[in-house]
Amino acid sequence: MARTDPGEQSRRRRERILDAAFHAFSTRGYRDTAVDDIAGAAETSKGGVYFHFPTKDAIFRELMSTTADKLVAKVERAVALETEPVARAEAALKAVLGTFAGHRTMARLLFLDTVGAGRVFQQETNNLHDRFSRLIQGYLDDAVTAAAIPPLDTRITSIAWFGALNELVARWLLADQPGPLEDAYPALRAVLLRSAGVPETRIGAVPDPAAGSLFPEQPR
Amino acid sequence: MARTDPGEQSRRRRERILDAAFHAFSTRGYRDTAVDDIAGAAETSKGGVYFHFPTKDAIFRELMSTTADKLVAKVERAVALETEPVARAEAALKAVLGTFAGHRTMARLLFLDTVGAGRVFQQETNNLHDRFSRLIQGYLDDAVTAAAIPPLDTRITSIAWFGALNELVARWLLADQPGPLEDAYPALRAVLLRSAGVPETRIGAVPDPAAGSLFPEQPR
Amino acid sequence: MARTDPGEQSRRRRERILDAAFHAFSTRGYRDTAVDDIAGAAETSKGGVYFHFPTKDAIFRELMSTTADKLVAKVERAVALETEPVARAEAALKAVLGTFAGHRTMARLLFLDTVGAGRVFQQETNNLHDRFSRLIQGYLDDAVTAAAIPPLDTRITSIAWFGALNELVARWLLADQPGPLEDAYPALRAVLLRSAGVPETRIGAVPDPAAGSLFPEQPR
Amino acid sequence: MARTDPGEQSRRRRERILDAAFHAFSTRGYRDTAVDDIAGAAETSKGGVYFHFPTKDAIFRELMSTTADKLVAKVERAVALETEPVARAEAALKAVLGTFAGHRTMARLLFLDTVGAGRVFQQETNNLHDRFSRLIQGYLDDAVTAAAIPPLDTRITSIAWFGALNELVARWLLADQPGPLEDAYPALRAVLLRSAGVPETRIGAVPDPAAGSLFPEQPR
DNA sequence: AATGAATGAGGCTTCATTCAT
DNA sequence: GATGAATGAAGCCTCATTCAT
Numbered sequence: 001m002a003r004t005d006p007g008e009q010s011r012r013r014r015e016r017i018l019d020a021a022f023h024a025f026s027t028r029g030y031r032d033t034a035v036d037d038i039a040g041a042a043e044t045s046k047g048g049v050y051f052h053f054p055t056k057d058a059i060f061r062e063l064m065s066t067t068a069d070k071l072v073a074k075v076e077r078a079v080a081l082e083t084e085p086v087a088r089a090e091a092a093l094k095a096v097l098g099t100f101a102g103h104r105t106m107a108r109l110l111f112l113d114t115v116g117a118g119r120v121f122q123q124e125t126n127n128l129h130d131r132f133s134r135l136i137q138g139y140l141d142d143a144v145t146a147a148a149i150p151p152l153d154t155r156i157t158s159i160a161w162f163g164a165l166n167e168l169v170a171r172w173l174l175a176d177q178p179g180p181l182e183d184a185y186p187a188l189r190a191v192l193l194r195s196a197g198v199p200e201t202r203i204g205a206v207p208d209p210a211a212g213s214l215f216p217e218q219p220r
Numbered sequence: 221m222a223r224t225d226p227g228e229q230s231r232r233r234r235e236r237i238l239d240a241a242f243h244a245f246s247t248r249g250y251r252d253t254a255v256d257d258i259a260g261a262a263e264t265s266k267g268g269v270y271f272h273f274p275t276k277d278a279i280f281r282e283l284m285s286t287t288a289d290k291l292v293a294k295v296e297r298a299v300a301l302e303t304e305p306v307a308r309a310e311a312a313l314k315a316v317l318g319t320f321a322g323h324r325t326m327a328r329l330l331f332l333d334t335v336g337a338g339r340v341f342q343q344e345t346n347n348l349h350d351r352f353s354r355l356i357q358g359y360l361d362d363a364v365t366a367a368a369i370p371p372l373d374t375r376i377t378s379i380a381w382f383g384a385l386n387e388l389v390a391r392w393l394l395a396d397q398p399g400p401l402e403d404a405y406p407a408l409r410a411v412l413l414r415s416a417g418v419p420e421t422r423i424g425a426v427p428d429p430a431a432g433s434l435f436p437e438q439p440r
Numbered sequence: 441m442a443r444t445d446p447g448e449q450s451r452r453r454r455e456r457i458l459d460a461a462f463h464a465f466s467t468r469g470y471r472d473t474a475v476d477d478i479a480g481a482a483e484t485s486k487g488g489v490y491f492h493f494p495t496k497d498a499i500f501r502e503l504m505s506t507t508a509d510k511l512v513a514k515v516e517r518a519v520a521l522e523t524e525p526v527a528r529a530e531a532a533l534k535a536v537l538g539t540f541a542g543h544r545t546m547a548r549l550l551f552l553d554t555v556g557a558g559r560v561f562q563q564e565t566n567n568l569h570d571r572f573s574r575l576i577q578g579y580l581d582d583a584v585t586a587a588a589i590p591p592l593d594t595r596i597t598s599i600a601w602f603g604a605l606n607e608l609v610a611r612w613l614l615a616d617q618p619g620p621l622e623d624a625y626p627a628l629r630a631v632l633l634r635s636a637g638v639p640e641t642r643i644g645a646v647p648d649p650a651a652g653s654l655f656p657e658q659p660r
Numbered sequence: 661m662a663r664t665d666p667g668e669q670s671r672r673r674r675e676r677i678l679d680a681a682f683h684a685f686s687t688r689g690y691r692d693t694a695v696d697d698i699a700g701a702a703e704t705s706k707g708g709v710y711f712h713f714p715t716k717d718a719i720f721r722e723l724m725s726t727t728a729d730k731l732v733a734k735v736e737r738a739v740a741l742e743t744e745p746v747a748r749a750e751a752a753l754k755a756v757l758g759t760f761a762g763h764r765t766m767a768r769l770l771f772l773d774t775v776g777a778g779r780v781f782q783q784e785t786n787n788l789h790d791r792f793s794r795l796i797q798g799y800l801d802d803a804v805t806a807a808a809i810p811p812l813d814t815r816i817t818s819i820a821w822f823g824a825l826n827e828l829v830a831r832w833l834l835a836d837q838p839g840p841l842e843d844a845y846p847a848l849r850a851v852l853l854r855s856a857g858v859p860e861t862r863i864g865a866v867p868d869p870a871a872g873s874l875f876p877e878q879p880r
Numbered sequence: 881a882a883t884g885a886a887t888g889a890g891g892c893t894t895c896a897t898t899c900a901t
Numbered sequence: 902g903a904t905g906a907a908t909g910a911a912g913c914c915t916c917a918t919t920c921a922t
Binding site: 628 | 830
Binding site: 009046048 | 881882883884885
């Protein structure tokens, strides 16, 4: 009689809660999001939320890790299309930037609120950042091995890359009326490739962006 | 005959409160620090805190801005000792890293908890990061003008620099048993200078650090 | 099969809170009643109170208006039983006095604490008093139209009536060991009817009260 | 050397505090006036206030009684100028109304905030109202004795008079844009004299006021 | 599975009063 | 006499979590 498995509906409800939480956390931050808000947005009740998740922070944690999973997968798919080491690094960079450009709230969740959630989540944050920087480090190591770039401290370099990316996205998120995030790509690419010692010839010319397009100067 | 000005003691108490708040915010974060905690640590009462400050976030704001002031002043003093553009940038970098190395909690306050404080402070955070990245941008612009480095997008580059620095410090703060922060300096210096197009000859050789000294691999 | 509607119990609890608040406000006044007191008296918790009402003053407001509603309804029912204008006015008077006599605390809430609640409620108070005096004014206007009383300033007269009533009740409330409130009815009736120009013959003889029965002289 | 008695200055300061308190209590009410507010307005410090008065409510009490004293004295002076009983009552009425008309804040203090101050002051209020109604009662008793009015329950009547007066003043205070209080005098006089059985001939014609002049109907 | 109601610890802020200087 | 600083008891409200139905 049932058109859907038993449990199918439950799974759907669970998903609705996650979506609602995702949106709420991204918008208002962890501390400023009440479980009631999530329940309301998911069109269920507080009790309903607690049926599917043991605590508020379990929701947050799950969101953090699945979101990161998605992003990592996306990066890996993009990287797999390239073979040349530097091109692979570029692909990773582009994938990340492109994803955030299209999913402002995802960026917000991953990059802005991790600490905001409080000390409980610092380990979580640590893991997340670690995961990403090690992903980058892997590509850099490959490039070193392939002699595409000189030997260098790939640990520090990958941290620097990730930090640079992070900061750029964060500032873009907080800016009043930012231009498209992708506008920053050429300049960022140049900065990062240079920092890893990629030869200038490989980098090529950097097109001059419409000055100030990404972060218009606000009169203030 | 009074050994202390009138108000001298009051000022001292105010300072004690700020110190206590500084430590508490740095350790536990804004949201997880109760005014009672601050009062207790400052050996006064809640009412005493409220005599000196109108609200909890006024304390936070004052701390943020004076701490930033101190750091900026320190950087400017260090930079003033150098004349050659790249050397100036290096001095700035070293000053920041050195300061944080010696004041772990200051770093924590400025770099980790800004967002944690909640959306009220995002503007504050924005200002802070902006201030620092523009400081860096100034030095980069000078270097471009002096032809010490090729023309480049100094806005993006300075954001990248700040982000790289930020991330490095943050990871150092969150690491379990990190080595001295200064150990990271040579590698970071190389990465950043390269990213700005400083010629390889000017950068010189990067000493090989004791592998993994800064972030010892944790079995996990 | 449930013996009680869903929500029935909730409504009961809500009512219990209102009752408790009513009693507390009437006894100690708005400012001197803590939400904790209300919760305690309603055998629930502070949180329970806040589940049913958004703020403390929402409770007060609801109490004010429903109490006034009840009283107005009572007066209107009593008045409807009479047709002759002066008799209607008398009925109204008697209904109010009788209600207060039986519900000391209701009187207290409506008449003593309105201002005590603070300036926020002055508008509320204004409305309440206005409502009552206009009710009276209506009856007086009818009486004028029916030529039962001479033309007069019914606005001022109704205010005077309400004030007289108010003061009498207030003094009765505050007196140490007052006699029954109804004892004051004959004299008050005479005073008010006379004030509206009702002919002496219609008023009739005023029975001599046991001297001082309402407000026994206190040695002091 | 001193041009003023010792203590003269102190007395002046005390007076300044009372004035400031008077204004503050009248404007914001007892509970919403902080001792700091009083100190500030009196251009002294909190400690200064506590040098002159033991507690906040002592200030209030003193203000209440001296203000009442002044008003009583004024009434008695006005009454003393008349000999005929009804005229004396009229004089009292006129004096009170006239005083309030000129001292809106005094009225506010005496009539609006007495209960607002909380239960501590209910006795105080009781005394105040009692004092006034007995003053009136005295004049009514004289009038009865002089056979200017028929025998009646002067206690209840005086309470009614006071209540009527009180309510009229209160509504005038709370009205948005009330006309001059004195405009209400003729009608109020008529109401009250009639209520005490003063013959219609003695009352005379009541001039028709500009309709609604005292309480303009507000569209709402 | 879901709901709404209840709980109670904890947070920020206010303010009358006290007191050392 | 006066001042500013300090105290601490309340007060209102929020919210993660639990639970009976």
